[in-house]
Amino acid sequence: MALGIVAGTANPALAEAVAARLGTCLVATELERFPDGEIRPCLGPVRGADVYVVQPTGPPVNENLVELLLLLDACRRAGAGRVTAVVPYFGYARQDRRAGARQPIGARVAAEAIESAGAGRLVVVDPHTSSLEAMFTVPVEMLTAVPALAAAVRPAIEDGPVVVAPDLGAMRLARHFASLVTAPFAVVSKHRLDAVSVSAQDVVGDVHGRPVVVVDDMISTGATIEAAVGALRAHGAASGPVVAAIHGLFTGSALARLDRCALGRLVVTDSIAPTAGSPRAAPRPESQPSQSPPQPQQSPRQASKAHTPGLPSQTESIAGLLAEAVDRLHRSEPLEELLSRS
Ligand code: R5P
Numbered sequence: 001m002a003l004g005i006v007a008g009t010a011n012p013a014l015a016e017a018v019a020a021r022l023g024t025c026l027v028a029t030e031l032e033r034f035p036d037g038e039i040r041p042c043l044g045p046v047r048g049a050d051v052y053v054v055q056p057t058g059p060p061v062n063e064n065l066v067e068l069l070l071l072l073d074a075c076r077r078a079g080a081g082r083v084t085a086v087v088p089y090f091g092y093a094r095q096d097r098r099a100g101a102r103q104p105i106g107a108r109v110a111a112e113a114i115e116s117a118g119a120g121r122l123v124v125v126d127p128h129t130s131s132l133e134a135m136f137t138v139p140v141e142m143l144t145a146v147p148a149l150a151a152a153v154r155p156a157i158e159d160g161p162v163v164v165a166p167d168l169g170a171m172r173l174a175r176h177f178a179s180l181v182t183a184p185f186a187v188v189s190k191h192r193l194d195a196v197s198v199s200a201q202d203v204v205g206d207v208h209g210r211p212v213v214v215v216d217d218m219i220s221t222g223a224t225i226e227a228a229v230g231a232l233r234a235h236g237a238a239s240g241p242v243v244a245a246i247h248g249l250f251t252g253s254a255l256a257r258l259d260r261c262a263l264g265r266l267v268v269t270d271s272i273a274p275t276a277g278s279p280r281a282a283p284r285p286e287s288q289p290s291q292s293p294p295q296p297q298q299s300p301r302q303a304s305k306a307h308t309p310g311l312p313s314q315t316e317s318i319a320g321l322l323a324e325a326v327d328r329l330h331r332s333e334p335l336e337e338l339l340s341r342s
Contacts, residue, residue: 001050001081003330006043008055008071010064011273014088015054017319022327027051031067039063041071047079052123052326057091057110058249058272065091065110069117076118084329085119088271088318089218089247093128096135111135123325125271125318126173126217126246126340143325144340145246145269145318146173149215150180152316153244156265158211162186162237166200166216166228174215176340177244183213188228196252200227201234208236211264218247219268222254222261229261240264247271248315259311266313274315 004027007015019026028044053075055068075083095106115138122140133140161183165174167190178185186205192198212232219225229241241263248268258266325338
């Protein structure tokens with residue numbers, strides 16, 4: 001079965017890097033936009049192919065989700081042999097339960113839509129909740145970018161660090177990170193006040209006088225990181241905390257908020273495409289050789305230095321991770337060490 005990589009418009013650079021690593025070109029795709037806001041993708045030939053549709057559903061979440069659904073449907077109707085949705089960042093994953101009466105379960109709705117549009121499998125990177133898997137009846141491969149993130153952050157970590165989860169939900173990820181950099185672990189007790197503000201005062205674990213690395217699955221408004229950094233400072237942590245997150249959404253004034261936190265370094269992956277004004281939109285001068293299988297042109301690791309004053313940042317590419325996963329799935333080989341820990 002031929003391999004086909006289809007790029008949605010949410011992060012075409014990432015899809016292109018994945019295709020390049022696999023020694024193939026993207027399936028030609030055009031997206032028509034109608035005056036009323038409707039979109040209509042049109043694909044090149046995929047009949048009989050093993051197709052991977054790369055489309056993170058970050059902001060604008062609903063727009064990107066609908067485009068993903070249309071691309072999956074187009075693949076199915078065009079006679080693709082097998083269709084996999086590669087959704088590095090899965091929007092709506094935070095809505096994995098009803099937080100109050102008369103609310104939907106957004107993650108479940110998104111899962112059902114993706115499945116019924118034609119996905120025979122989902123590939124996702126460090127979703128907010130591992131319960132996402134149970135919302136699908138088709139196989140879900142939950143990859144982890146924590147090793148790549150830890151490798152990128154390691155040079156910025158000072159001696160005697162403590163890895164900190166900024167809330168209880170980030171504990172699993174932070175523990176994994178701590179084990180990779182051989183550091184002790186602490187957690188901040190966070191209380192969400194509303195969609196854009198949180199409060200955090202308590203820290204469980206000793207951070208006094210220690211350099212800290214705050215690890216989270218995602219940064220949206222930056223409120224969680226801001227609150228955690230404040231709590232860590234109040235508990236005597238060393239200045240210049242390093243912050244590492246898998247998914248950098250940076251909504252609203254998140255970057256300005258983070259800028260005020262006087263971070264030592266901010267590291268995210270490219271699961272979500274940089275937006276205008278984001279430090280990740282800066283040129284990416286550095287590149288290093290790949291550890292991944294087929295690697296025709298592109299580097300596996302791309303780092304961008306921050307151009308936002310006071311906010312030194314870096315982007316770690318997950319193109320190598322995704323390419324490796326696609327390559328193994330295409331060959332029906334196990335993914336094993338690429339998967340996130342439960
Ligand atoms: C929450 O449980 C997540 O792990 C993140 O901490 C949170 O969603 C980040 O959002 P924000 O940046 O808006 O605080």
